[in-house]
Amino acid sequence: MERVICVYSGGLDSTVLFHHCIKEYDEVYALTFSYGQKHIKEIEIAQSNFNELKSLHTKVKDHIILDLGFFGSITKKSSLTNTDLNLPTMKDIVGHPQPSSYVPNRNMMMLSVAASLAEEKKATHIVYGAVAVDNFSYWDCTKEFVENINNTLHLNRMNSVTVHAPVLMKSKKEIVEMGVELGVDFSKTWTCYAGKEKACGVCPSCSSRIAGFKQAKLVDPIPYEINISW
Amino acid sequence: MERVICVYSGGLDSTVLFHHCIKEYDEVYALTFSYGQKHIKEIEIAQSNFNELKSLHTKVKDHIILDLGFFGSITKKSSLTNTDLNLPTMKDIVGHPQPSSYVPNRNMMMLSVAASLAEEKKATHIVYGAVAVDNFSYWDCTKEFVENINNTLHLNRMNSVTVHAPVLMKSKKEIVEMGVELGVDFSKTWTCYAGKEKACGVCPSCSSRIAGFKQAKLVDPIPYEINISW
Numbered sequence: 277m278e279r280v281i282c283v284y285s286g287g288l289d290s291t292v293l294f295h296h297c298i299k300e301y302d303e304v305y306a307l308t309f310s311y312g313q314k315h316i317k318e319i320e321i322a323q324s325n326f327n328e329l330k331s332l333h334t335k336v337k338d339h340i341i342l343d344l345g346f347f348g349s350i351t352k353k354s355s356l357t358n359t360d361l362n363l364p365t366m367k368d369i370v371g372h373p374q375p376s377s378y379v380p381n382r383n384m385m386m387l388s389v390a391a392s393l394a395e396e397k398k399a400t401h402i403v404y405g406a407v408a409v410d411n412f413s414y415w416d417c418t419k420e421f422v423e424n425i426n427n428t429l430h431l432n433r434m435n436s437v438t439v440h441a442p443v444l445m446k447s448k449k450e451i452v453e454m455g456v457e458l459g460v461d462f463s464k465t466w467t468c469y470a471g472k473e474k475a476c477g478v479c480p481s482c483s484s485r486i487a488g489f490k491q492a493k494l495v496d497p498i499p500y501e502i503n504i505s506w
Numbered sequence: 507m508e509r510v511i512c513v514y515s516g517g518l519d520s521t522v523l524f525h526h527c528i529k530e531y532d533e534v535y536a537l538t539f540s541y542g543q544k545h546i547k548e549i550e551i552a553q554s555n556f557n558e559l560k561s562l563h564t565k566v567k568d569h570i571i572l573d574l575g576f577f578g579s580i581t582k583k584s585s586l587t588n589t590d591l592n593l594p595t596m597k598d599i600v601g602h603p604q605p606s607s608y609v610p611n612r613n614m615m616m617l618s619v620a621a622s623l624a625e626e627k628k629a630t631h632i633v634y635g636a637v638a639v640d641n642f643s644y645w646d647c648t649k650e651f652v653e654n655i656n657n658t659l660h661l662n663r664m665n666s667v668t669v670h671a672p673v674l675m676k677s678k679k680e681i682v683e684m685g686v687e688l689g690v691d692f693s694k695t696w697t698c699y700a701g702k703e704k705a706c707g708v709c710p711s712c713s714s715r716i717a718g719f720k721q722a723k724l725v726d727p728i729p730y731e732i733n734i735s736w
Contacts, residue, residue, distance in 0.1 A: 340579070340580075342576040342579055342580070343575070343576050343579070344576065345573070346572040346573050346574065346619070349570070349572055349573070350570075350572070350619070350622050350623050350626055351622075351626045379622070380621075380622040380623075380625035380626050380665070381618055381619075381621045381622035381625060381662075382622070384621065384622075384658065385615070385618040385619055385622060387618075388611055388614040388615040388617075388618045389576070389580070389611075389615055391610075391611045391614065392580050392581075392609070392610040392611035392612070392614075392615060393580050393610075395610035395611060396580055396581045396610050415661045415662045415663065415664070416661070416662070418661070420661055421661055424654065424657050424658040424661060425658060427654050427657070428614065428651065428654040428655060428657075428658060429614075431645045431646075431648070431650055431651055431654060432611075432645045433645065434645070435610070
């Protein structure tokens with residue numbers, strides 16, 4: 277019996293991975309982090325998606341939402357958690373080693389917490405949606421990082437947990453295609469940083485999502501504030 | 507300029523390490539975790555000790571208290587965070603692979619958070635008070651664990667942080683002796699799990715502390731509820 281903790285934000289990548297978990301494992305627990313993110317809409321969408329997938333698949337067991345609000349006490353500099361700061365636009369991040377939305381050591385903190393929950397739920401797998409960008413400023417979205425985290429977790433011989441990052445080396449186009457194959461309803465995923473009614477279409481998250489759909493020759497079904505030429 | 511984050515609980519071991527940090531580093535930040543522990547008294551003592559040490563040493567900079575209350579949402583089984591459960595006595599833990607106060611993956615979570623704060627404060631060192639017990643049920647209090655955590659953190663080339671566990675291989679007697687050498691006022695340290703006015707003298711923490719003082723041929727200056735034959 278293979279039980280998995282799926283780190284689930286409600287975004288496109290992690291929704292694709294939630295479907296991947298339902299396909300590949302026997303029991304799925306979804307773990308969502310609340311850390312004062314502006315796009316709290318993600319959490320609402322995570323909850324409604326979870327409820328829908330639970331009603332369809334008996335192997336979907338439980339949705340755990342954990343409050344990591346202390347992120348905001350560690351740094352006031354991150355536009356992801358400090359509402360006084362503007363989120364970066366595409367222009368702000370191109371060539372910038374660390375966008376303003378950066379929270380130091382976020383992935384290690386999240387995976388440590390996921391591993392704690394895994395041990396509690398007797399799950400031996402964690403699936404999370406890191407995507408490799410570059411090794412310098414995104415050192416915690418690399419194959420080496422996941423390997424090192426697993427080396428550490430495997431020291432726990434009573435409750436050994438393995439972290440998997442199935443889309444780490446995939447482009448957004450390939451993630452969209454993986455989602456199509458798994459039957460993901462993309463209209464129910466949320467990516468935009470801004471968290472308004474419609475996606476802004478200009479933040480780095482929107483930009484990358486739009487490019488992924490375009491490259492996959494698909495039209496993104498979510499509404500955008502700006503006109504997108506599909 | 508060597509800046510350090512000292513993971514500081516207010517207990518005996520971490521108070522000795524706080525003094526060690528003041529001796530060895532140029533700037534010291536203390537980091538205390540609040541996670542609904544019953545012995546909240548530790549946090550009050552951590553605060554008052556910090557304030558005293560800050561008034562004495564200009565290199566003591568700031569005390570950061572972070573709320574990891576989500577520990578209680580991960581597990582209801584831990585007597586450390588669930589007030590409905592009794593804390594273990596010495597009798598309960600001898601020969602038991604995992605005492606009821608166990609919180610899964612606690613050290614990795616705490617060190618991940620400490621590393622995040624270190625990056626924020628531009629500190630390159632973390633000092634924490636893990637003491638090796640045995641490798642099976644306390645896999646996260648071993649030399650291998652600290653090495654693996656450092657292997658992971660050193661992947662961050664922009665802000666490389668190193669974790670040090672200076673008392674990892676020391677007995678409680680040796681930690682007490684280290685404290686004597688550093689001029690620690692032991693009357694201002696708190697160890698007991700129970701968090702009452704006087705230390706209970708019977709919980710595993712008290713038992714180990716009392717044994718350490720006895721072996722060092724010293725009298726522990728804190729008040730105990732029971733009569734201790736020093």
